[in-house]
Amino acid sequence: MTEEEVLSEFRASEALLEGHFKLSSGRHSAHYLQCARVLMDPMRASRLAAALAAKLPRELRAEIDTVVSPAMGGIIIGHEMGRALGKEAMFLERPDGTFGFRRGFGLKPGEKVIVVEDVVTTGLSSKEAMKAVENAGGEVLALVSIVNRSGGDVEFDVPYHALVEITFPTYAEDEIPAELAAVPVTKPGSRK
Ligand SMILES: O=P(O)(O)OC[C@H]1O[C@H](OP(=O)(O)OP(=O)(O)O)[C@H](O)[C@@H]1O
Ligand SMILES: O=C(O)c1cc(=O)[nH]c(=O)[nH]1
Numbered sequence: 001m002t003e004e005e006v007l008s009e010f011r012a013s014e015a016l017l018e019g020h021f022k023l024s025s026g027r028h029s030a031h032y033l034q035c036a037r038v039l040m041d042p043m044r045a046s047r048l049a050a051a052l053a054a055k056l057p058r059e060l061r062a063e064i065d066t067v068v069s070p071a072m073g074g075i076i077i078g079h080e081m082g083r084a085l086g087k088e089a090m091f092l093e094r095p096d097g098t099f100g101f102r103r104g105f106g107l108k109p110g111e112k113v114i115v116v117e118d119v120v121t122t123g124l125s126s127k128e129a130m131k132a133v134e135n136a137g138g139e140v141l142a143l144v145s146i147v148n149r150s151g152g153d154v155e156f157d158v159p160y161h162a163l164v165e166i167t168f169p170t171y172a173e174d175e176i177p178a179e180l181a182a183v184p185v186t187k188p189g190s191r192k
């Protein structure tokens with residue numbers, strides 16, 4: 001799938017939003033990629049996951065035991081990646097603010113995991129999820145996401161693969177442009 005084909009999936013599902021958004025990191029943006037809308041069509045979700053799985057190096061695919069994704073945004077794409085890779089998929093939750101396994105999910109010591117996200121902006125959530133996998137005894141082989149909107153500003157300790165790179169400006173609380181500040185803000189994600 002080319003980047004243009006991925007973007008047309010976002011346009012077709014009205015997932016490229018414009019307005020004033022407070023992101024998970026606390027930064028602000030005039031653009032938001034609402035992956036939940038892209039993934040609401042199961043066939044589209046499975047197409048995107050198959051394309052993402054096909055982008056992973058063969059050696060990496062051969063090593064993966066399990067797919068782990070951080071709730072909420074990672075759950076559907078994580079499940080679809082599990083289907084595409086023929087592996088089980090689990091998710092991490094943070095009802096108390098810190099990611100961990102619940103619902104009987106857990107890892108065997110040294111279990112080899114790929115962490116699957118919907119979007120990476122600052123990489124904070126992905127790093128927290130990878131830490132949770134390590135705390136549970138797993139080994140993180142790679143991070144994978146549908147969208148990389150980090151603009152290349154983030155570094156991870158493991159290889160990172162994204163289906164598409166889309167860079168939109170983000171602003172700290174004290175640097176929001178006046179035109180953006182004038183638009184009522186919404187916070188679409190679930191981080192408290
Ligand atoms: O790279 P980052 O700066 O961490 O931003 C990306 C994260 O933000 C969103 O999650 P969010 O915390 O909004 O919660 P959700 O997944 O429950 O929607 C998205 O699903 C990623 O997890
Ligand atoms: O950084 C985020 O919180 C974020 C950005 C984005 O475009 N989409 C999303 O789901 N989360």
Ligand SMILES: [Mg+2]
Binds near residue numbers: 070071072073074125
């Ligand atoms: Mg998330």
